[in-house]
Amino acid sequence: MIPAHVPAERVVDFDIFNPPGVERDFFAAWTTLLGGPGLVWTTANGGHWIAARGEVVRALWNDAERLSNACLAVTPGLGEVMRFIPLQLDGAEHKAFRTPVMKGLASRFVVALEPKVETAARDLIETLRPRGGCEFVAEFAEILPLNIFLSLIDVPLEDRPRLRRLGVQLTRPDGSMTVEQLRQAADDYLWPFIVERLARPGDDLFSRILSEPVDGRPWSEDEARRMCRNLLFGGLDTVAAMIGMVALHLARHPADQQLLRERPELIPAAADELMRRYPTVAVSRNAVADVPVDGVTIRAGDLVYLPSVLHNLDPTCFEAPETVRFDRGLAPIRHTTLGAGPHRCVGAGLARMEVIVFLREWLAGLPEFRLDPVRPVAMKGGNVGACTILPLEW
Ligand code: HEM
Structure with a gap:
């Protein structure tokens, strides 16, 4: 049923988990919503709003007073099961928990981690080169962030295979495990x-x-x-x-390869521009006020x-948004791939470093590659769109 406060001209039938044509092109499937109203109501998945213009996406992302993060809304049951900290907290409570997490991921630690990320990427590339x-997704994309995460929390190498299956379920759930499992x-x-x-830091x-204490x-x-x-x-499938x-x-x-x-010094700017051009994360909010x-x-x-895709690929926010231009990344790009406002990704620096190291090592370690x-x-x-199969050859 469509609520009385939703004007008929705002109603669409758009399934965020399965937009039409997503299996061929995630971005094309989403950008069909651009060019119309800035906010639409979809009847799919029980009915909810979708911000469908860049400036609206960004403004609502910043409106944390009236839009709560508590329930990871559109995916039924997910919020109650996961109870993520700091993601699902609001206001002062959120800030109290986010502060220690931010300190733990401060840029000096990200810089110190870089050699380990390089080694992890290089080792994987060595095995693939000959x-x-x-198949890039299963043989590289899913493995690298998992290895990096395990290095971050200092898990010994021999302990790692156990998390591999879990990692796959996180990035490519096949329905064999419930959210609770x-x-x-x-x-x-x-x-x-x-x-x-906790016992021996x-x-x-x-x-x-x-x-780091929480509020003392x-x-x-x-x-x-x-x-x-x-x-x-937060740091694997993304x-x-x-x-x-x-x-x-x-x-x-x-x-571009x-x-x-030829000019590896462009890689950091290229990473920023590619992160703008290919935003895959969307988030949900629950209004606590009108x-x-x-x-x-x-x-x-x-x-x-x-959906960050409807901000980053909106031509009213970025000129020729579908064109990748590395020089855009020479100045800070105000994209929302990593969110905006008080919940902006705490792993942003780490994520950017991982993309930069990936680009550097992959391009240095392999000849020209193609589909x-x-x-x-x-x-x-889904909440994180992705390639599920990406066969490459070189
Ligand atoms: C390219 C990779 C990544 C993308 C695209 C991404 C995207 C995002 C986005 C859009 C948000 C905002 C969520 C919201 O507003 O509700 C977010 C928050 C968050 N991300 Fe990331 N992320 C990435 C990597 C990481 C990594 C590597 C980590 C950790 C190691 C991480 C941990 C988190 C956490 C804990 C939050 C919650 C922050 C808060 O609520 O204050 N992310 N991320």
């Missing part, structure tokens, strides 16, 4: 490390964060669990999706979906 090709598996895996780091990410008091075990869970779930899109772009644009090989916007009112209790002409690329929608 084969003349790979996934959370339980993540908690079972992480728990021994959390206990150890080391030099790793969990130790750094957990030794120590973390409880439940809070520690929810925070570690947030970091694990990074895998990002480097998948970057690899897809370069495979389709050999001139050549330019970055929000008048774009000529309509989001009523308290309504859900609203904020496999026989096996097609496949994509999926």
